[in-house]
Amino acid sequence: MFADYSLAELGSIFVMQGFAGLILFSVFVLMALGLAIIFGQMGVINMAHGEFMILGAYVTYFTSQFFLNYLPSLFGAYFFLAMILAFFAAGALGMAVEWLMIRRLYKRPLDTLLATWGLSLILQQVYRSVFGPREVGVELPNWMMGSLPVTDMVEVQINGLFVMALTIAITVAVALLMYKSAWGKQVRAVVQNRVMAGAVGIDTEKVDRYTFGLGCGIAGIAGSAFTMIGSTGPTSGQLYIVDTFLVVVFGGAQSLLGTIASAFTISQAQSTMEFFLSGSMAKVLTLLGVVIILMLRPQGLFVIKVRR
């Protein structure tokens, strides 16, 4: 399969596919971060995560429309406001869902899976009824269009670079929040030992609610970033949900580093293979590889050792 290409061409293919993989990686990381927080913290499987992401994407779309119609001079900066709005919209919805539904189900993880699946169906239909079944795409501001030539055969898109930078920023922010702030300490305490955390005076219910909100909010930001590289429809979220769950499980559910490492592995494997095989076979092989590794090593790549 390599015979048809010269060495230089092969090199640039790998770089370009690697770059495409990095964009996929960014989306995976942004989605998986939220999931990993929710799953790692509460053991809750949020099947509606993709729909929270799509909510963020729709918020971004409408913000861009608003700027286009009323504030065209500031259009270049709409994305930053959109991202903040997306975070709060998805986060608020997440907290509402936690309060209405999830908190009654903490002891029944499989049931949360079914309930959130139901929620995702309802949200999809809401999007379809309210925003229409057609996919919508945002208009990128000028500074985000085009690509930077690196060599004469390799060039990278600016929007891809932007999404990557955003991913790094969000990841760093989440890491700081989880590992350096007082609130993060409370979250980690609850993860490690819920009863003891409660006994030392942490309001575990409140921590749960805000953690769930935070996870969903990050999904909203992921949706915002998603509009930069693809169009949004009512069911776009579902396309990513299985991949993202595999990313989280593969990485080891409670490890932030593991999530990032596994998102990297999966996205790179997939996009590199995509060039040489058909897209569907690349996906099959990647998923199958992950499933087989998970069968051999069910705890995932990185594990936090906790005495229970």
Place this chain on the structure above:
Amino acid sequence: MLKSDRTFFLRPQDMIGIAVLAFLLIVVLPLTLDNFRLQFVGKYLTYAFVALGLVLCWGYAGILSLGQGVFFGLGGYCMAMFLKLEASSVEATKIQTTPGIPDFMDWNQITALPYMWQPFNSLTLTLIAVIMVPALFAFIVGFAMFKRRVGGVYFAIITQALAAIMTILIIGQQGYTGGINGITDLRTLNGWDIRTDSAKTILYFVCVGLLIACILIAYFVKSSKLGRILVAMRDKEDRVRFSGYDVANFKVFVFCLAASLSAIGGAMFTLQVGFMSPSFVGIVPSIEMVIYAAVGGRLSILGAIYGTLLVNWAKTSFSESFPELWLFGLGGLFIAVVLIFPNGIAGLWQSYIAPHLGPLFGGAAKRRASPPATPPAAPPSGTAAPAAAE
């Protein structure tokens, strides 16, 4: 009561329940519904096999598989491959470049029948494959995972990934599987035309017969010692393990059994509906099949059948009149069944209706009214029993 359990695996109230179901399916529905609607019921009943498997696997053993569509599909595809080969005889396909192979292979420039398809020239091998291929697949998956003590949510996610993989694979390998259209244009089973109305009616009754046989198998498993171990395992896995049982083997067994049951449903689906496509394999149909069992009552074998019929009937009638509303309804059903009535219709029946039947039917029904003691005693949340018990 214990004594009667030891002598025969069906309690009197189970026998009444099965008899009522059989009467409904064999006499009432064929007499009251026209042919068109009866075929719908036949199609729904094929899903009931999956729901039945899920009651055993999820309700009793606590293993939630979100990949039952894979097994349904494997069974269906095995059957479809046989029927397709029969429909693509050399005479019937002489306009193709390579006569004698299925049309979609010809369109995809495949010139010889792939090895994978060879066994499906024989009906006997096909029938064996319908049961064995999914069971073998389930064995490999289950063995690898349960031996390493993977369970609960992880198992659910991995089986869901398998459903995704299977769909992508079937759609991607168009030349071997018929791709997204699936295997269509099936005509005869050993020379017997399955497309006529009378054939469909006969297949309906075959389906009902098989379903009742499978229900009996399920009751047998449930009331055997094995069934008790499964329940014990669901409620306190460690204690069963410490008592000297190899928990994994029981899980593998029930998972394989559920897979085979689903596959029978899949094969009957292909026969009755006349095609098989990847849209019955993927994530969405697989998780929908879980809701059938959940609505009927995850702890009730007969409940699962009624649940399947009810949900599918609702789906058909809603999609006919208000397609927009159906997804709201289905989503709401998922949430309601988890939050409000975790034991499904069977749970509602046992706590609200069965007690009132006692006075009406006198002695015999009193015994029917007594079972509420059993299921509600198991905490409302099948899988979370350990947490609730503490």
